[in-house]
Amino acid sequence: MRAVHWLFVVSVALFVCGIGFVVIGARPSRDAAPADAPALTPVASVKQIMGSIVSPGANAVYNAVGSSVTAKGIETIAPKNDEEWATLGNTAAALVEAGNLLLIGDRAVDRGDWVTMTREMMAAGTEVLKATEKKDADAVLNAGSNLNTSCDNCHQKYQRQ
Ligand code: HEC
Numbered sequence: 794m795r796a797v798h799w800l801f802v803v804s805v806a807l808f809v810c811g812i813g814f815v816v817i818g819a820r821p822s823r824d825a826a827p828a829d830a831p832a833l834t835p836v837a838s839v840k841q842i843m844g845s846i847v848s849p850g851a852n853a854v855y856n857a858v859g860s861s862v863t864a865k866g867i868e869t870i871a872p873k874n875d876e877e878w879a880t881l882g883n884t885a886a887a888l889v890e891a892g893n894l895l896l897i898g899d900r901a902v903d904r905g906d907w908v909t910m911t912r913e914m915m916a917a918g919t920e921v922l923k924a925t926e927k928k929d930a931d932a933v934l935n936a937g938s939n940l941n942t943s944c945d946n947c948h949q950k951y952q953r954q
Contacts, residue, residue, distance in 0.1 A: 835898035842894050847914075850888035851940055854921050857881050858933045871930035881933070882925035888940075889918035906950055914943040 837845070857877075859870050872878045892915035894900065901907050917940035924932035947953075 833897055835894075835900060837894070839895065839900055842891055842900075846887055846891040846894075847944075850884045850891070850918075851937075851944065853881065853884045854888070854933065854937045854940060858930045858937065869930075871933075872925075872928070878925050878928050882922055885918050885922040885925060889915045889922065892918065902951065907947075910943065910947040910950070913946065914940065917943050 857870070857872060861868050861870060872881055892911045895911045896908060901911075917936055920936035920939060921933055924930075924936050
């Protein structure tokens with residue numbers, strides 16, 4: 794009697810697990826675009842995205858923080874007010890968004906390193922964005938260094954001309 798009881802419990806448990814797997818399996822992946830998503834029409838070349846968004850954005854990040862030696866001594870560079878912090882945040886957000894542009898259409902030259910390296914650039918850009926939200930100039934400096942590494946890694950592999 795006891796054995797039968799346990800067999801029943803085990804089979805109910807397996808049944809519930811089975812339904813669980815079916816439900817999980819049927820759920821659309823979070824990355825997949827919904828079926829009614831508007832069609833995208835990529836226009837710019839990778840070179841144009843680099844030249845118009847990525848490169849000016851990265852330069853703005855690099856120039857926004859740090860220190861420079863002047864006649865008066867060492868001058869610390871950082872955004873001076875809320876507006877300047879917000880502007881730097883906007884730049885970082887655009888830079889991250891440019892990563893999405895690098896992944897649509899046939900801009901993604903492969904499904905491997907190109908995607909990984911684009912995501913690394915996006916992660917570093919997001920770090921910059923978060924640092925601007927905290928108004929933390931040191932954090933912007935560190936994130937900027939990661940950003941620079943992400944550019945170099947991709948250019949090394951994909952032969953920037
Ligand atoms: C996923 C790969 C990838 C990442 C990440 C990347 N680039 Fe590029 N970049 C390229 C490729 C490929 C080219 C060459 C495009 C061409 O000439 O057709 C290029 C070209 C450039 C150019 C030259 C544009 C021109 O007009 O000749 C600049 C400047 C540039 N990238 C800046 C950056 C900066 C700054 C970053 C980081 C913030 C970065 N890139 C991140 C792939 C990448």
